[in-house]
Amino acid sequence: MKHKSLLLAAAASTALFSSTAIAQENLAEAPCEGCAEEMTLVSWGGAYQQSQLKAYVEPYVAATGVKVSFDESSAEATAKLRAMNEAGNVTWDVVDVVASDAIRLCDEGLAAELDPATDLAEAPDGTSAEDDFGNLRVNECFIPQIVYSTTIGYRTDMVGDNPPTEICDIFDTEAYPGKRALQKRPIDNLEWATYCNGTPKEEIYEVLSTDEGVQAAFDKLSTIKDDVVWWTAGAETPQLLADGEVVMGSTFNGRLFSAIVEQDQPIGMMWDMQSFDLDGWIIPAGLEESRMKRAKHFLKFATDTQRLADQAKYISYGPARKSSAPLVGKHEELGIDMAPHMPTDPANAGNVHNYDYTWWADNRDDLDAKFQAWLAQ
Amino acid sequence: MSSSETLSVEEQLAAGQSDDGIVRAADGTPLKARLAKALRREKLRSFLMISPLLLFIVFSFLLPIGDMLFRSVENQIVQNTLPTVVEELERWDPASGELPDEETFAALAKDLKVAVEERIHTRLGSRLNYEESGFSGLFRTTGRAVKKMESGPYKAQFIEADKDWGELRTWVILDSFKAPYTSGYFLSAVDAENTAEGVQMKPENERIYLQLFMRTLWMSLAITFMCLLLGYPVAYLLAQLPARTSNLLMILVLLPFWTSLLVRTSAWKVLLQGQGVINDILVWIGIVDDASRLVLINNQLGTIIAMTHILLPFMILPLYSVMKTISPSYVRAAKSMGANDWTAFWKVYFPQSVPGIGAGAILVFILAIGYYITPALVGGTSGIFISNRIAFHISTSLNWGLAAALGAILLVLVLLLFYIYDKIVGIDNVKLG
Known part of the structure; x- marks a missing residue:
């Protein structure tokens, strides 16, 4: 089983965090009352998961000290979520899926509905999350991160x-x-x-x-x-x-x-x-309250304007927020401009x-x- | 017959006459009863000893499999989501050619409102979408619209929300899937469907499963045969050589066995592909023209080659362990009586190795029939198995009912073949060592 557990100590990676210093208030530092102290994220593995790790998982862990396991099972996420749901024991908190899977999961009642007004961050200029993501939010359960093609x-x-x-x-x-x-x-x-x-x-x-x-x-x-x-x-x-x-x-x-x-x-x-096509997050339905709170707290941070722009430093997928596009910079290691490699360019x-x-x-x-x-x- | 009863009868007898011919234990009870008691205790003890394993198998293996197989007929979702509609539909005759009446639509509004509240209406939509495209969207849009419907008449409002509610076909499907159990999944699994005129085969361009079942069977047989053809001489050699050499050879047999399945399969990709090692060598030697390189992968040939290699140890090991027990003196005796090498082998040695062939063949065949990783990687489109479709329905389409039906058919096929094998070869003739 591919299962990577990164138990990152809060202190160890504060250095990383400084590189993403931003003008906008830092949502990871916002208080999270009654939130679980552990969280299991699920993604696709490979370079893509690495980009998520660098762009927002590590900064989030650095700011909150939450213990995060980062699973690599997105490829079989729909089947596993259904099995977990039927067994009444959902062990995942935030799951990365493509839009079509998100539709299936939402239809099957396996993903929780989210309210963009309260669960998502506004753009720095005050545009509501709903408008910032626009029609890329294909249903009530799905928060898009990237546009790929x-x-x-x-x-x-x-x-x-x-x-x-x-x-x-x-x-x-x-x-x-x-x-x-x-x-x-x-x-x-x-x-x-x-x-x-x-x-x-x-x-x-x-x-x-x-x-x-x-x-x-x-x-x-x-x-x-x-x-x-x-x-x-x-x-x-x-x-x-x-x-x-x-x-x-x-x-x-x-x-x-x-x-x-x-x-x-x-x-x-x-x-x-x-x-x-789109890739993004869903939160499984039926999480207990403290875990749901933690999942939402993480998502609000991980899908804000700066974080989505940061992700483009590591991989050539376009951020799903309109407000992130102007912030896309250079490749972290190669130093080339990433914008011309974005499918949305x-x-x-x-x-x-x-x-x-x-x-x-x-x-x-x-x-x-x-x-x-x-x-x- | 309870033993205490016997005992009391015998006690009476014993009281009457001492020389009754019954053998007794030291305490006077008949030995037969004592023996039965001891045997019972022995059986109970061994049963208790295996009971943890038995419980484990029942709860972690048999029950889940049973539960999964049950899904192939289970269809309570329609009744649970739309209970009043199902009741109303009892009065409706699908053959009448008319839409159900207003009361049925009112029932639909009532049931859907509850379903939307519980967020289960889209689940029913996905379920019915397996039968007919469009149900998924129909329930999604209607779910949004039904919240705004406050009073009747509902019929017009539903047709307004989605014109499919005005289609007879929608109601015929709903009507034919209202029962709590369905044969629909099994029919789909054999490329058939329930129509107004009874069970019929699906249109030509949608048939796939029967063909896949046939292909899975014949390719598994081909792989088993190839394994036997290649494995028999190797096992024979291993059994004949002195222990030191044969141990070394055995490691060569086992080494690939210990390597990850994915690695072995990927290695075959590198070897077999158009620009791969085998084609490169053949072109370099000049046997094959550069423009017409052999197609060795992404077809049935690729699957047969890769799977034969992967399953070969499962043939060699049982063969070897049976051959090890065949005493060389039989062949020597045959030869001393004038048999030539071939006759001695064919008439004396080979029949004794048949139990090993049986064990190896069953092992390889049953493993092959359920394989899906290797066919998916090297089989292209013509070399995939039924298990690839089962995996697809489990993990991608989430149509677990159809997956369960396909799995059940596969299970029955294997049991059937096992039975035939028992009749022809005899299961007693299988030996693992």
Whole structure:
């Protein structure tokens, strides 16, 4: 079991804390009455969890002295939360999940509803949290942290002078022979296929709501079916690209960033029709009072404007608050400007695909069955 | 028959005549009764000794499995969330082609208000969404709207809130899933569904599970056969060599066994992929053209290769321990009577090693049928097993009812094969050493 326990002493990491000194009042120092002194956070592990650790978990521990265990089980969070809920013994306090999982958890009554007015911090200029997060709060349970995108990376040395510039190039096996890596799920793939069938962006979901539309999307995907390597873990595409197994492939933009910038691989990034998605926190339903208070106290601090901007120093995911964007600085170790690597940067966000969570919440079971059947044919 | 009764009869007999032919213990009680008593005590003692383990297995293994399997038919959520609606629907005939009456809609408003209060309406939505796309959203939007509904008539208000309430299909689904138990999950698990015209197969483009069950079975058989083919000579060699050499070889067999499953699987990825070690060597030698490298991974071949390697020790170890007990004098005797090497092996040695083959084959087959990590990593789309779908429904779609139904079918299949195996080979013919 991957289970990292960091029992950070309050005194030991005060040095870290000074680096994030800010003008805004420090919410971690706000009194927390009747709060539990221990807390279990759950996230995805890897570089992403590291960025959370540096940007707000360590500062929070330094300010409050709370004992924090940081679990790495987000990948199986929905199933585990349900099992814990049924057993009546929820051991997690704050859980990091993607937006679609948050919708499922909220629908199933496994995540607690939060009130943005009292549970979240205002922006420094006084904008309410509700407005600052805007429609990125996909439901009452979810507090978004980052905007990430699923986008395309390609081998610069395998495409010659003609690098792919638009999403439909993944369907062009003549210009770009070789395998392509796509995620083994209907989401994004069906939308891209529909878009490349000539459907305007705004009408994608309308078309996909019809049987003919779905069939047309599968037909489009069938044209490259023999050329696709299907991935399930975000690390697979960068590896396949690095090995020269595929000429291009979809993955999360942060994975491509580290392959290109940190590991210096011959990989290029194509942002066209990148699919925006969200990752954020939920608090499990049914926590006892003191733990709920602690979880909310932590979240208020961890999702304030400065903390979300801090996180971007460690990973190339865009902060979910509008007010955080101007505060995004340089990469902590490489010293490069992070803004141009954010999926939300205007230069990258020219043509984006806004993934419709609620539509997928309704249609996922059905389309997934069709997708799997299509794969098996 | 209670022993005390016997005893008293025999006591009477004993009082009557001393030479009755009954063997007695020192204190005069019949030896037979004493023996039975001692045996009973012995049995009780051994039962008490295994009882902690038994309790542990019952509570941590059998009960949870039973509970999980029960989910494949359990469907009380509709009745619990919408009790009045379910009652009202008793009066409604789905074949009538008309929507339920106003009273049913009023019941819906009443039940939903309670459900929204308890925040369980969306849970029902997710449940019904497994049967028909759109229920999830229907309950979410209606949940918001129902708070504002103060008085009737409700029918128009519901259709206003979401036009799906005006669709006959919505009510037919609700009606067909109102019972506390359902065969729906099992039907889905064999690519069928309940329609107005009875049970029918799903449309061609949604069928997947039967195909996966078949594939899981034949690939597991193929893997078992490959393990036997590769493992038998190795086990034979191990059994023939002197202890010093065979111990060294045994470590070579066990070493991969001690390595993490993920590491071994990932190693196969490096070896088998298009730009991988095996293809590179073949291209370098000139057997394979650079443009047409072999496709060894992300298909069934990849799964069979990687799983054969991973499960090989489970074949070799039982084979080895059985072969170790086969006395070399039998083969020597056969040869001394004129059998050639092959006949001596085939007629004398091989039949004695069959119990090891049986044990190894069962072990490998049963392990293979439930594997999902390796197929997921190297199987691509054509090399995945039914267990990959079970895992998906447990952890991603949260459709535990369907996962339980698939698991139950898999369990029954394994038991059935076990029974057939017992009939053909005989379970007595299995030996682990």
